[in-house]
Amino acid sequence: MSNLLIKNTRVLDGDPTDILIRDGRIAGIGPDLDADDAAVEDAGGRIAIPGLTEAHTHLDKSLLGFPWYFNDVGGGNLMAMIDNERQMKQRLGLDPHVQSMRHALQTAAFGATLIRSHVDIDTTGGLKALEGVMETAEKLKDVVTIETVAFPQSGLTISPGTYELLDEAMKMGADLMGGLDPCGVDKDPKGHLDAIFGLAEKHGKGLDIHLHERGELGAFSMEQILDRAEALGMKGKLTVSHAFCLGMTDPARVTPLLERLGALEASIMTTAPASSPAPLVKQMSEHGIKFGAGNDGIQDTWGPYGNGDMLERAKFVGLRSNLRSDAEMYMALDVCAGGGAEAMGMERREIKVGGIGDLVIVEGVSVAHAIVSHAPRKLVVKAGRVTARDGATLMEAP
Ligand SMILES: [Zn+2]
Structure with a gap:
Protein backbone atom coordinates (compact mmCIF):
# COMPACT_ATOMS: atom_id res chain seq x y z
CA MET A 1 0.00 0.00 0.00
CA GLY A 51 -14.01 8.28 -6.05
CA LEU A 52 -16.78 7.99 -8.64
CA THR A 53 -18.95 4.89 -9.12
CA GLU A 54 -19.96 3.61 -12.56
CA ALA A 55 -22.79 1.39 -11.33
CA HIS A 56 -24.29 0.27 -14.63
CA THR A 57 -22.33 -0.31 -17.79
CA HIS A 58 -21.37 -3.00 -20.33
CA LEU A 59 -17.59 -3.26 -20.53
CA ASP A 60 -17.59 -6.20 -22.96
CA LYS A 61 -18.99 -4.51 -26.04
CA SER A 62 -18.15 -0.87 -26.56
CA LEU A 63 -16.58 -0.10 -29.94
CA LEU A 64 -13.86 2.16 -28.48
CA GLY A 65 -10.75 1.96 -30.64
CA PHE A 66 -12.69 0.82 -33.72
CA PRO A 67 -13.44 3.03 -36.73
CA TRP A 68 -16.63 5.02 -36.15
CA TYR A 69 -19.68 2.75 -36.32
CA PHE A 70 -22.44 3.79 -38.72
CA ASN A 71 -25.69 2.66 -37.13
CA ASP A 72 -28.72 1.85 -39.29
CA VAL A 73 -30.89 0.27 -36.53
CA GLY A 74 -33.02 2.89 -34.77
CA GLY A 75 -34.19 2.91 -31.18
CA GLY A 76 -37.72 1.67 -31.80
CA ASN A 77 -37.19 -2.08 -32.02
CA LEU A 78 -35.55 -3.79 -29.05
CA MET A 79 -35.24 -7.25 -30.58
CA ALA A 80 -33.72 -5.82 -33.81
CA MET A 81 -31.07 -4.00 -31.76
CA ILE A 82 -30.29 -7.16 -29.76
CA ASP A 83 -29.95 -9.28 -32.92
CA ASN A 84 -27.89 -6.61 -34.69
CA GLU A 85 -25.49 -6.35 -31.79
CA ARG A 86 -24.90 -10.10 -31.55
CA GLN A 87 -24.16 -10.26 -35.29
CA MET A 88 -21.96 -7.14 -35.35
CA LYS A 89 -19.83 -8.36 -32.44
CA GLN A 90 -19.02 -11.47 -34.50
CA ARG A 91 -18.49 -9.57 -37.74
CA LEU A 92 -16.20 -6.96 -36.19
CA GLY A 93 -14.29 -9.60 -34.23
CA LEU A 94 -14.77 -7.79 -30.92
CA ASP A 95 -12.35 -9.02 -28.25
CA PRO A 96 -14.15 -8.55 -24.88
CA HIS A 97 -10.87 -8.37 -22.97
CA VAL A 98 -9.40 -5.63 -25.18
CA GLN A 99 -12.67 -3.69 -25.29
CA SER A 100 -13.18 -3.91 -21.54
CA MET A 101 -9.60 -2.71 -20.92
CA ARG A 102 -10.20 0.33 -23.16
CA HIS A 103 -13.60 1.08 -21.64
CA ALA A 104 -12.60 0.54 -17.99
CA LEU A 105 -9.42 2.62 -18.28
CA GLN A 106 -11.31 5.47 -19.95
CA THR A 107 -13.90 5.34 -17.16
CA ALA A 108 -11.10 5.32 -14.55
CA ALA A 109 -9.44 8.33 -16.21
CA PHE A 110 -12.68 10.21 -15.50
CA GLY A 111 -12.40 9.32 -11.81
CA ALA A 112 -14.30 6.04 -11.36
CA THR A 113 -12.81 3.70 -8.78
CA LEU A 114 -15.73 1.23 -8.89
CA ILE A 115 -17.50 -0.29 -11.91
CA ARG A 116 -20.39 -2.74 -12.12
CA SER A 117 -20.48 -4.30 -15.59
CA HIS A 118 -23.18 -6.48 -17.08
CA VAL A 119 -21.57 -9.05 -19.38
CA ASP A 120 -23.39 -10.76 -22.26
CA ILE A 121 -23.97 -14.49 -21.85
CA ASP A 122 -25.57 -16.04 -24.94
CA THR A 123 -25.31 -19.11 -27.13
CA THR A 124 -23.30 -17.26 -29.81
CA GLY A 125 -20.52 -15.84 -27.64
CA GLY A 126 -20.82 -18.36 -24.81
CA LEU A 127 -18.67 -17.35 -21.84
CA LYS A 128 -16.02 -15.48 -23.86
CA ALA A 129 -17.25 -12.05 -22.78
CA LEU A 130 -17.15 -12.99 -19.09
CA GLU A 131 -13.67 -14.50 -19.43
CA GLY A 132 -12.46 -11.29 -21.08
CA VAL A 133 -13.97 -8.93 -18.52
CA MET A 134 -12.77 -11.07 -15.60
CA GLU A 135 -9.23 -10.94 -17.03
CA THR A 136 -9.56 -7.15 -17.20
CA ALA A 137 -10.88 -7.00 -13.62
CA GLU A 138 -7.81 -8.89 -12.43
CA LYS A 139 -5.36 -6.74 -14.44
CA LEU A 140 -6.95 -3.47 -13.28
CA LYS A 141 -7.64 -4.36 -9.66
CA ASP A 142 -5.29 -1.61 -8.40
CA VAL A 143 -6.88 0.95 -10.75
CA VAL A 144 -10.60 0.24 -10.55
CA THR A 145 -12.66 -2.46 -8.82
CA ILE A 146 -14.83 -4.24 -11.40
CA GLU A 147 -17.93 -6.31 -10.54
CA THR A 148 -19.51 -8.57 -13.15
CA VAL A 149 -23.16 -9.46 -13.76
CA ALA A 150 -24.00 -12.54 -15.88
CA PHE A 151 -26.46 -10.95 -18.30
CA PRO A 152 -28.81 -12.85 -20.66
CA GLN A 153 -28.87 -10.04 -23.26
CA SER A 154 -30.45 -12.24 -25.96
CA GLY A 155 -33.13 -13.69 -23.70
CA LEU A 156 -33.23 -16.82 -21.58
CA THR A 157 -36.29 -19.00 -22.12
CA ILE A 158 -36.41 -18.06 -25.83
CA SER A 159 -32.80 -19.19 -26.24
CA PRO A 160 -32.23 -22.82 -25.18
CA GLY A 161 -28.77 -23.38 -23.74
CA THR A 162 -28.59 -19.94 -22.11
CA TYR A 163 -29.66 -21.23 -18.68
CA GLU A 164 -26.76 -23.70 -18.60
CA LEU A 165 -24.32 -20.97 -19.68
CA LEU A 166 -25.57 -18.65 -16.92
CA ASP A 167 -25.11 -21.46 -14.39
CA GLU A 168 -21.54 -21.91 -15.67
CA ALA A 169 -20.95 -18.13 -15.53
CA MET A 170 -21.90 -18.09 -11.85
CA LYS A 171 -19.56 -21.04 -11.21
CA MET A 172 -16.77 -19.10 -12.94
CA GLY A 173 -17.21 -16.30 -10.42
CA ALA A 174 -19.61 -13.72 -11.86
CA ASP A 175 -20.51 -11.49 -8.90
CA LEU A 176 -24.24 -11.18 -9.62
CA MET A 177 -26.99 -12.83 -11.59
CA GLY A 178 -28.53 -10.64 -14.30
CA GLY A 179 -31.92 -10.53 -15.95
CA LEU A 180 -33.77 -8.70 -18.72
CA ASP A 181 -37.33 -7.49 -19.34
CA PRO A 182 -39.13 -10.73 -18.41
CA CYS A 183 -42.25 -9.78 -20.38
CA GLY A 184 -40.70 -7.76 -23.20
CA VAL A 185 -37.95 -10.13 -24.32
CA ASP A 186 -38.75 -13.70 -23.22
CA LYS A 187 -42.49 -12.92 -23.02
CA ASP A 188 -42.42 -15.44 -20.17
CA PRO A 189 -42.15 -13.56 -16.87
CA LYS A 190 -42.59 -16.65 -14.70
CA GLY A 191 -40.07 -18.72 -16.63
CA HIS A 192 -37.47 -15.95 -16.81
CA LEU A 193 -37.72 -14.83 -13.20
CA ASP A 194 -37.93 -18.32 -11.70
CA ALA A 195 -34.75 -19.21 -13.62
CA ILE A 196 -32.65 -16.20 -12.60
CA PHE A 197 -33.84 -16.15 -8.97
CA GLY A 198 -33.18 -19.90 -8.82
CA LEU A 199 -29.62 -19.41 -10.10
CA ALA A 200 -28.99 -16.51 -7.72
CA GLU A 201 -30.17 -18.63 -4.80
CA LYS A 202 -28.20 -21.68 -5.93
CA HIS A 203 -24.96 -19.68 -6.08
CA GLY A 204 -25.68 -17.45 -3.07
CA LYS A 205 -25.45 -14.22 -5.09
CA GLY A 206 -27.47 -11.06 -5.55
CA LEU A 207 -29.39 -10.01 -8.65
CA ASP A 208 -29.25 -6.98 -10.92
CA ILE A 209 -32.14 -7.03 -13.40
CA HIS A 210 -32.51 -4.76 -16.45
CA LEU A 211 -36.14 -3.59 -16.42
CA HIS A 212 -36.92 -1.22 -19.31
CA GLU A 213 -40.59 -2.14 -19.44
CA ARG A 214 -42.60 1.02 -18.96
CA GLY A 215 -45.88 1.87 -17.32
CA GLU A 216 -48.24 -0.87 -16.24
CA LEU A 217 -46.24 -3.70 -17.83
CA GLY A 218 -43.12 -2.60 -15.94
CA ALA A 219 -45.08 -2.32 -12.70
CA PHE A 220 -46.39 -5.86 -13.23
CA SER A 221 -42.85 -7.19 -13.75
CA MET A 222 -41.61 -5.22 -10.75
CA GLU A 223 -44.28 -6.92 -8.60
CA GLN A 224 -43.19 -10.31 -9.86
CA ILE A 225 -39.57 -9.44 -9.00
CA LEU A 226 -40.51 -8.16 -5.53
CA ASP A 227 -42.65 -11.24 -4.77
CA ARG A 228 -39.65 -13.50 -5.38
CA ALA A 229 -37.11 -11.30 -3.59
CA GLU A 230 -39.39 -11.11 -0.52
CA ALA A 231 -40.06 -14.85 -0.53
CA LEU A 232 -36.31 -15.56 -0.65
CA GLY A 233 -35.50 -12.93 2.00
CA MET A 234 -33.10 -11.12 -0.33
CA LYS A 235 -32.63 -8.03 1.84
CA GLY A 236 -29.89 -5.85 0.35
CA LYS A 237 -29.31 -8.30 -2.52
CA LEU A 238 -31.69 -6.98 -5.18
CA THR A 239 -30.90 -4.34 -7.78
CA VAL A 240 -33.26 -3.24 -10.52
CA SER A 241 -31.60 -1.25 -13.30
CA HIS A 242 -33.49 1.46 -15.22
CA ALA A 243 -36.89 0.74 -13.58
CA PHE A 244 -38.61 3.24 -15.88
CA CYS A 245 -41.96 2.13 -14.42
CA LEU A 246 -41.12 3.98 -11.19
CA GLY A 247 -41.30 7.19 -13.23
CA MET A 248 -45.07 6.70 -13.65
CA THR A 249 -47.08 9.57 -12.25
CA ASP A 250 -49.83 7.62 -10.46
CA PRO A 251 -48.81 7.49 -6.79
CA ALA A 252 -51.41 4.81 -6.04
CA ARG A 253 -49.53 2.49 -8.39
CA VAL A 254 -45.94 3.56 -7.69
CA THR A 255 -45.88 4.16 -3.90
CA PRO A 256 -46.48 0.51 -2.90
CA LEU A 257 -43.62 -0.53 -5.20
CA LEU A 258 -41.31 2.06 -3.63
CA GLU A 259 -42.28 0.92 -0.13
CA ARG A 260 -41.56 -2.70 -0.94
CA LEU A 261 -38.20 -1.78 -2.54
CA GLY A 262 -37.28 0.26 0.54
CA ALA A 263 -38.21 -2.57 2.93
CA LEU A 264 -35.96 -4.91 0.90
CA GLU A 265 -33.08 -2.37 1.12
CA ALA A 266 -32.98 -2.73 -2.64
CA SER A 267 -30.93 -0.69 -5.08
CA ILE A 268 -32.02 1.08 -8.24
CA MET A 269 -29.50 2.00 -10.93
CA THR A 270 -30.36 4.71 -13.43
CA THR A 271 -28.85 6.38 -16.45
CA ALA A 272 -31.09 9.39 -15.82
CA PRO A 273 -32.36 9.12 -19.41
CA ALA A 274 -33.66 12.09 -21.36
CA SER A 275 -35.88 9.75 -23.39
CA SER A 276 -38.05 8.20 -20.68
CA PRO A 277 -39.68 8.85 -17.31
CA ALA A 278 -37.35 7.38 -14.70
CA PRO A 279 -36.76 7.11 -10.93
CA LEU A 280 -35.88 10.43 -9.26
CA VAL A 281 -33.27 11.18 -6.62
CA LYS A 282 -35.54 12.52 -3.86
CA GLN A 283 -38.17 9.83 -4.49
CA MET A 284 -35.51 7.15 -3.90
CA SER A 285 -34.08 8.73 -0.75
CA GLU A 286 -37.55 9.30 0.74
CA HIS A 287 -38.15 5.56 0.56
CA GLY A 288 -34.70 4.47 1.73
CA ILE A 289 -33.88 2.95 -1.64
CA LYS A 290 -30.19 2.91 -2.51
CA PHE A 291 -29.62 4.80 -5.75
CA GLY A 292 -26.71 4.52 -8.16
CA ALA A 293 -26.12 5.65 -11.73
CA GLY A 294 -24.27 4.52 -14.79
CA ASN A 295 -23.54 5.42 -18.40
CA ASP A 296 -24.89 2.06 -19.61
CA GLY A 297 -23.14 0.92 -22.81
CA ILE A 298 -20.96 3.61 -24.39
CA GLN A 299 -20.30 4.06 -28.11
CA ASP A 300 -21.58 0.64 -29.11
CA THR A 301 -24.06 -0.79 -31.60
CA TRP A 302 -26.91 0.53 -29.41
CA GLY A 303 -25.95 4.13 -29.91
CA PRO A 304 -23.15 6.68 -30.21
CA TYR A 305 -23.62 8.23 -26.76
CA GLY A 306 -21.58 8.13 -23.57
CA ASN A 307 -17.92 8.24 -22.70
CA GLY A 308 -17.67 6.74 -19.19
CA ASP A 309 -17.61 10.08 -17.37
CA MET A 310 -19.59 9.77 -14.13
CA LEU A 311 -19.19 13.48 -13.36
CA GLU A 312 -20.98 14.26 -16.62
CA ARG A 313 -23.57 11.61 -15.65
CA ALA A 314 -24.12 13.53 -12.38
CA LYS A 315 -25.18 16.46 -14.56
CA PHE A 316 -27.78 14.25 -16.29
CA VAL A 317 -28.97 12.96 -12.89
CA GLY A 318 -29.41 16.57 -11.80
CA LEU A 319 -31.27 17.50 -14.97
CA ARG A 320 -33.58 14.46 -14.82
CA SER A 321 -34.42 15.10 -11.14
CA ASN A 322 -34.65 18.89 -11.52
CA LEU A 323 -31.85 19.51 -9.01
CA ARG A 324 -30.62 23.10 -9.03
CA SER A 325 -29.33 24.41 -5.69
CA ASP A 326 -25.77 23.69 -4.56
CA ALA A 327 -27.14 21.41 -1.82
CA GLU A 328 -29.16 19.48 -4.41
CA MET A 329 -26.12 19.16 -6.67
CA TYR A 330 -24.36 17.31 -3.82
CA MET A 331 -27.16 14.76 -4.11
CA ALA A 332 -26.50 14.36 -7.84
CA LEU A 333 -22.81 13.83 -7.16
CA ASP A 334 -23.55 11.34 -4.38
CA VAL A 335 -25.62 9.14 -6.70
CA CYS A 336 -22.53 8.93 -8.94
CA ALA A 337 -20.03 8.51 -6.08
CA GLY A 338 -20.57 7.33 -2.48
CA GLY A 339 -24.27 6.58 -2.86
CA GLY A 340 -23.54 4.54 -5.98
CA ALA A 341 -20.95 2.53 -4.04
CA GLU A 342 -23.59 1.75 -1.41
CA ALA A 343 -26.04 0.80 -4.14
CA MET A 344 -23.41 -1.72 -5.30
CA GLY A 345 -23.31 -3.10 -1.75
CA MET A 346 -19.84 -1.64 -1.18
CA GLU A 347 -18.52 0.70 1.51
CA ARG A 348 -19.55 4.29 0.81
CA ARG A 349 -16.69 6.34 -0.60
CA GLU A 350 -16.40 9.42 1.62
ZN1 LIG B 1 -27.56 -1.96 -19.47
Missing part, protein backbone atom coordinates in the same frame (compact mmCIF):
# COMPACT_ATOMS: atom_id res chain seq x y z
CA SER A 2 1.24 3.48 -0.81
CA ASN A 3 1.00 6.57 1.35
CA LEU A 4 -0.04 9.84 -0.23
CA LEU A 5 -0.23 13.40 1.05
CA ILE A 6 -2.40 15.74 -1.01
CA LYS A 7 -1.65 19.38 -0.24
CA ASN A 8 -3.89 22.39 -0.72
CA THR A 9 -7.23 20.88 -1.72
CA ARG A 10 -10.82 21.68 -0.79
CA VAL A 11 -13.03 18.80 0.36
CA LEU A 12 -16.19 19.39 -1.65
CA ASP A 13 -16.74 23.15 -1.19
CA GLY A 14 -14.71 23.47 2.03
CA ASP A 15 -11.67 25.56 2.96
CA PRO A 16 -8.17 24.64 1.72
CA THR A 17 -6.73 21.68 3.59
CA ASP A 18 -4.45 18.66 3.23
CA ILE A 19 -5.43 14.98 3.03
CA LEU A 20 -3.15 12.16 4.16
CA ILE A 21 -3.84 8.61 2.96
CA ARG A 22 -2.02 5.73 4.68
CA ASP A 23 -2.42 2.04 3.87
CA GLY A 24 -5.37 2.71 1.60
CA ARG A 25 -7.42 4.76 4.07
CA ILE A 26 -7.67 8.45 4.88
CA ALA A 27 -5.49 8.95 7.96
CA GLY A 28 -5.78 12.71 8.37
CA ILE A 29 -7.52 15.82 7.05
CA GLY A 30 -6.29 19.24 8.15
CA PRO A 31 -4.07 22.19 7.31
CA ASP A 32 -0.26 21.82 7.14
CA LEU A 33 -0.08 18.03 7.44
CA ASP A 34 3.37 16.46 7.17
CA ALA A 35 4.41 12.90 6.43
CA ASP A 36 7.96 11.77 5.68
CA ASP A 37 6.78 8.40 4.42
CA ALA A 38 4.26 9.68 1.84
CA ALA A 39 4.43 10.84 -1.77
CA VAL A 40 3.22 14.44 -2.06
CA GLU A 41 0.81 15.91 -4.62
CA ASP A 42 -0.15 19.60 -4.76
CA ALA A 43 -3.81 20.01 -5.71
CA GLY A 44 -3.39 23.74 -6.29
CA GLY A 45 -6.58 24.60 -4.38
CA ARG A 46 -8.75 22.31 -6.50
CA ILE A 47 -11.74 20.38 -5.15
CA ALA A 48 -11.50 16.81 -3.81
CA ILE A 49 -14.55 14.59 -4.36
CA PRO A 50 -14.95 10.90 -3.45
CA ILE A 351 -13.65 11.93 2.26
CA LYS A 352 -13.41 11.57 6.03
CA VAL A 353 -10.81 10.21 8.42
CA GLY A 354 -11.06 6.41 8.26
CA GLY A 355 -12.69 6.47 4.82
CA ILE A 356 -11.33 4.51 1.88
CA GLY A 357 -8.62 6.51 0.09
CA ASP A 358 -10.48 6.75 -3.24
CA LEU A 359 -10.78 10.36 -4.40
CA VAL A 360 -10.63 12.64 -7.39
CA ILE A 361 -9.15 16.13 -7.68
CA VAL A 362 -11.40 18.16 -9.98
CA GLU A 363 -11.49 21.64 -11.48
CA GLY A 364 -14.21 24.02 -10.38
CA VAL A 365 -15.19 26.87 -8.11
CA SER A 366 -17.78 24.64 -6.42
CA VAL A 367 -19.12 21.09 -6.68
CA ALA A 368 -21.98 22.32 -8.88
CA HIS A 369 -19.45 24.05 -11.16
CA ALA A 370 -17.30 20.89 -11.30
CA ILE A 371 -20.35 18.83 -12.32
CA VAL A 372 -21.55 21.10 -15.10
CA SER A 373 -18.06 21.81 -16.51
CA HIS A 374 -16.69 18.24 -15.95
CA ALA A 375 -13.21 19.31 -17.06
CA PRO A 376 -10.45 16.66 -17.34
CA ARG A 377 -9.63 15.29 -13.89
CA LYS A 378 -6.40 16.64 -12.38
CA LEU A 379 -5.74 13.52 -10.31
CA VAL A 380 -7.47 10.20 -9.60
CA VAL A 381 -6.48 8.21 -6.52
CA LYS A 382 -7.48 4.65 -5.64
CA ALA A 383 -6.65 3.43 -2.14
CA GLY A 384 -3.92 6.06 -1.89
CA ARG A 385 -2.33 5.23 -5.23
CA VAL A 386 -2.38 7.76 -8.12
CA THR A 387 -4.04 6.01 -11.08
CA ALA A 388 -4.70 8.93 -13.48
CA ARG A 389 -3.34 12.40 -14.02
CA ASP A 390 -4.59 15.29 -16.24
CA GLY A 391 -7.34 13.15 -17.79
CA ALA A 392 -5.26 10.05 -18.61
CA THR A 393 -4.61 6.85 -16.70
CA LEU A 394 -1.00 5.99 -15.89
CA MET A 395 -1.66 2.52 -17.35
CA GLU A 396 -2.11 2.59 -21.14
CA ALA A 397 -5.03 0.87 -22.85
CA PRO A 398 -4.30 -1.79 -25.48
